[in-house]
Amino acid sequence: WWRPDLFDNEVIGFSKKTLAALEKLPRNASLKDITKEEKAKVIGITGSADTRKLCNLNLLRAKIEDKKKGLLDSLYEIFRITGYISQLMAKPSVENEEKLYNIAQLTGLFDRYERRFSRPSAKSLLWLLYKKTMDKGMDQVITTGENAAKCMTVHKAKGLEFPAVVVCSCIEGDFPLRYRARETICGIPIPPDMLKSKEPDMDEHLEEELRLFYVAITRAQDLLVITVPDKINVRKAKRSSFVKMIEEYVTETVDSDITMEKKYKQPKPVTTLxxxxxxxxxxxPFRYKINYVYGFVSPTEPMQRLGIIIHNVLQKVNWALQNDRNVTGEILKKFMEESWLPIAGKKTEENFRKQVFEHIKDYIAFARKEFKRIQCFEKPFTHIDGSLIMRGKVDLVAEDKSGKNVLVDFKAMKKEGIKKTGVEDQLGIYRHCLMDMKIDRMATYTFYDNQFTDFTYDEKATKRLLSDVTSGLxxxxxxxxxxxxxxxxxxxxxxxxxxxxx
Ligand code: SF4
Structure with missing residues (x-):
């Protein structure tokens, strides 16, 4: 499958000269052995950038075959080799923005896939893609800016309203959608056990489409535009029977050029952080944009995985401590088993298991000695501050032996590393958001050295930080x-x- 035509695409971005050289090769020629400049020259690839790309892609291919690279990691490696993401960002346009949003969605999907399936296969990936499209989670592109036009499916628009709404392509076959029992995705048959138990019949399908049409046309506050193309490519299009049903309400039929006189005052945008x-x-701020505006998800490093595991085990341990249960070595091992995530390499994994066991044992001894009572753990909060909504989860609030309530954040590191994590801001924000709770102290517990470190709350600094970030956004x-x-x-x-x- 590593054939010349695989390389003729926008992501790899070979020059015309390189593509012409590849075209001269037999269709079934394999390029996998080209890992050195001299070999690339033999088949006519001379440009240094393209030679480097091809050699690096071949090295990546070998790693994928050896199962040394995960799916998400490989995707990032392809972007690293080709420079595709930077190229899209360097030339801002609506089209490139849309591509970035879509690639970001793909990184999130691959990340979820790798978390759920420890043994990757085409079948399980297909299942996830199928489920994702069925969940209607990938049917919306929202360009930034409060006055930007929003493009979404009718499903996604449920419950929303807009001053003006355009319902596109109201022709037979599109709206209502042509009825067909869903048995394939992109021509690939869906395994029978993954098919929904019952597909709707023709009448049910039409009723559902009509309900959807009703949702679409009732999203408009002032202006509803329904477009009915005469043709799709060369094929003549037939006006939707749904449009005929509402024809008596149509006030104007125009060919194009709709202008709106009225100015709409948009509500102040709300930021959720x-x-x-x-x-x-x-x-x-640029990293924020990549992560939170586009939604890119980066591969999880083994140490980050370890942090997630420790947090998962702690939830169970803190529940046991709160309810005065004994946590024996056997119980702790069971908690770990239930919370474990696969980590690359058997040796690394064994090593990590030993570390987690010892660190949590130390924490249990510490908590029994220092805390009188555990008030709450993994407590979710939502705090509304004008146009800012803060959401999060607090690791732990406990009453210490002197009767003071201490807000604790767990860190899977040593004390010397916590400064870099901005934990002072983190604890300050949590404390600011937990106004209803009496908090007397704020502290971190670092697992790798069993240290408890106190921090002082600076209310002014916390408020300033939130206001700076909100105004920047x-x-x-x-x-x-x-x-x-x-x-x-x-x-x-x-x-x-x-x-x-x-
Ligand atoms: S921290 Fe910001 S500037 Fe630095 S590499 Fe990441 S995104 Fe780029």
Missing amino acids: SYSAVHAYKDC LKESFPMKKDKTDCDACPYQFICAELPNG
Whole structure:
């Protein structure tokens, strides 16, 4: 499958000269052995950038075959090799923005896939894609800006209203959609056990489409435009029977050029943030944009996985401590088994298991000694502050032996590393959001050295931080950070490196 025509696409972006050289090769020629410049020259590829790309793609291919690279990791590696993401970002346009949103969706999908299926296969990936499209989760592109036009499916528009709504392509076959029992996706048969138990029959399908049409036309507050093309390519199109049903209400039929006189005052936009988003924006607004505006998900590093595992085990341990249950070594092992996530490499995994066991044992001893009572753990909160909504989860609130309530954040690291995580801001924001709770102390518990570190609450600094971030977001200001010292640890460094000012 590693044939010349695979390389003729926008993502790889070979030059015309290289593509012409590839075209001269037999259709079934394999390019997998071209890992050196001399070999590329033999088949007529001489440009240094394209030679490098091809050699690196072949090295990546070998790693994928050896199962040394996961799906999401491989996708990022392709972008690293081809520079495709940077190219899209370097030329801002609606089309490129849309591509970035879609690629970001794909990274999220691959991430979910890898978390759920420890043994990747075409069948399980197909199942996830099928489920995702059925969930109607990938049917919306919202361009930024409060006055931007929003493009979405009718399903996604349920419950929303807009001053003007355009319902496109109201022709037979599109709206109502042509009836067909769904048995394939992109021509690939869906395994029978994955098909819905009952597909709707023709009448049910039409009723459902009519309900959907009703939803579509009732989203408009003032102006509803229904477009009915005469032709689709060369095929003559037939006006939808649904449009005929509402014909008596149509006030005007025009060919084009609809102008709107009325000015609409939009409500003040509301920003919803988590602490991680605030931290990302404060550290580097450009990274925030990649993560939270486009929605890119980066591959999880083994140490991050370890952090997730520790948090998962802690939930169970804190529940046991809160309910005065004994946590023996056997019970702890069971908690770990239930919370474990696959980590690459058997040796690394065994090592991690030992570490987690010891660290949690230390924490249990610490909690029994220092806390009188566990008030709550993994407590979700939503705090509304004018046009800002803060959401998050607090790791733990406990009453210490002197009767003070302490807000605790767990960190899977040593004490010396916590400064960099911006934990002071994090605890300050949590405390600010938990106004209804009496909090006397704020602290972190670092697992790798069993340390409890207190922090003081600076209310002014917390409010200033939230207001700075909110106003930056409202201005849609996403510059790259100037001080590049920590960029080496950023998963998007390969994007910035190719951009001006990067
Ligand atoms: S590499 Fe540096 S500048 Fe680029 S997104 Fe990451 S943190 Fe920001």
